[in-house]
Amino acid sequence: MLHDKIELLFVLAMTVVGISHVAQARLWTESLRRLLEHEHGAIVIALYSLPVGAIFALGGRGFVLHAGALVTVYGWLLVIKSAIYLWNPGVARRFADKDRLTESRCRLAGCVMLVLGVVVALGRIMTEQG
Secondary structure, eight states, X not given: OHHHHHHHHHHHHHHHXXXXXXXXXXXXXXXXXXXXXXXXXXHHHHHHHHHXXXXXXXXXXXXXXXXXXXXHHHHHHHHHHHHHHHHOTHHHHGGGSTTTSOHHHHHHHHHHHHHHHHHHHHHHHHHXXX
C-alpha cells in the first residue's frame, strides 16, 4: 500500500537528516542562519517543506492508533509551518538569531528526528510480525 512506501520514505529521511543534524550541527546552524537572514529565505524553506509535508500528510495512515500516524502528524506540521512561512516570511527570520538557532538545538532536532524514525520503523516491524 502507498502508506507503507511513505513510512519507509519517512524512516529513511528522518534517519539520514537526523544523523546529519547531530553530526554536522555547526554546518546546519550556519546554513539555516544565513538562509533565514536573506529576505526570501523563508520562502525557499517553505518551497522545500510544503511538498514533503504534503506527501507525508496525505500519504500516511491518517490519524489512527499506530506508530505510522506520526508520519501524518509530522506531515501536517510541515504543511502548517510552510503556510506560515509563505504567508508571513518574517516569522521565520525570528529564528535566525544566535540565541534561538544554536548548535545544541540543532542536535536536539536531529535526535528527535532519529527517535521519530525509529518509532515508525519499530511500528512497521511490529505490524508485520503481528
